[in-house]
């Protein structure tokens with residue numbers, strides 16, 4: 001029996017994780033869960049899965065949840081410290097699926113406690129980078145990428161008993177759907193709405209990652225994520241736009257072989273793989289039907305229409321706090337776009353401006369990351385009111 005701590009339980013990854021857990025009640029038990037403010041959804045999770053500890057983002061949400069579930073023997077808590085505490089408490093695996101930079105501390109708490117870490121929360125690895133990977137190594141943690149592309153790359157790499165390793169690889173081919181605006185001109189993208197940006201052609205996901213997919217910032221974050229996870233640089237990663245989202249990524253080897261991982265686009269596949277590796281289980285996802293597919297397409301990304309991908313690569317080469325700075329600017333920009341305070345193309349403009357105007361420091365400790373994050377958020381907020389509205 002594997003005890004699971006689920007951070008971000010009320011989200012899209014949270015729902016897919018709960019689906020996998022509920023299919024295998026003898027194999028997995030949800031022991032703890034965390035979310036921000038969605039009390040109703042968390043109350044449902046409490047009734048269906050009976051975890052022991054549940055943490056909400058603030059006291060009001062915690063109190064409302066406790067009132068709704070007063071007949072259940074669950075310890076209800078709130079705040080960051082409690083989220084860190086459940087990740088480090090009695091569990092075998094931590095699913096890190098909180099949205100954004102807010103997931104960094106709880107994710108690291110699970111790693112420091114030596115838990116198998118299922119990493120969906122890419123922002124935590126992107127921002128803390130080397131520090132994050134050093135903690136993984138120090139605590140001898142099994143880190144399973146849940147992002148479908150990185151999970152695919154992991155599956156395409158040579159497997160050892162300690163996980164996947166890059167050996168004899170020429171490059172990584174990171175696939176991207178291209179998002180809902182793949183065929184739009186810049187002019188057409190000027191006035192797209194949040195609803196249009198959230199309508200992803202192949203995946204149903206949380207709002208923030210949906211906007212990131214539309215702006216290709218998601219692919220930028222994933223480029224950085226791949227560099228940290230697989231110890232490569234952006235020069236060894238080629239982004240390949242593949243609108244059908246059937247090939248989830250590929251690894252190209254020195255001998256000319258390319259190994260791809262394919263499947264229907266459903267996050268239950270990478271989630272279940274992360275939870276059961278090195279075994280596999282039936283996820284209920286339909287098998288691929290190649291006669292149905294008939295055709296798969298591939299094209300190069302357009303960095304002029306989607307500058308976020310270029311910015312991510314530049315941030316990687318700038319190093320240090322540049323990646324935390326870019327991520328923070330983007331989190332502020334996406335929130336402002338969702339409030340319809342700035343336009344869609346302003347997201348990349350704001351990201352670029354914040355990156356240009358921020359000092360880049362080396363990252364010797366977590367404080368440096370938090371400081372860069374705070375400064376970038378402040379600058380982005382200022383720029384929005386001064387230059388973008």
Ligand code: NAD
Pocket residue numbers: 007008009010011012013014034035036037038057096097098099100102120121122123146147148203204205206207208209267
């Ligand atoms: P979502 O918006 O659907 O859910 C986010 C979850 O995080 C919710 O449970 C929410 O309550 C919680 N949360 C948000 N802010 C919080 C805070 N400050 N403190 C505590 N909890 C907080 O998002 P999602 O689509 O499930 O994505 C979650 C993470 O997984 C993101 O980092 C995303 O990039 C990554 N991811 C998602 C997908 C996908 O298909 N949805 C795929 C790959 C990676």
Ligand code: MG
Pocket residue numbers: 147148149222
């Ligand atoms: Mg992805």
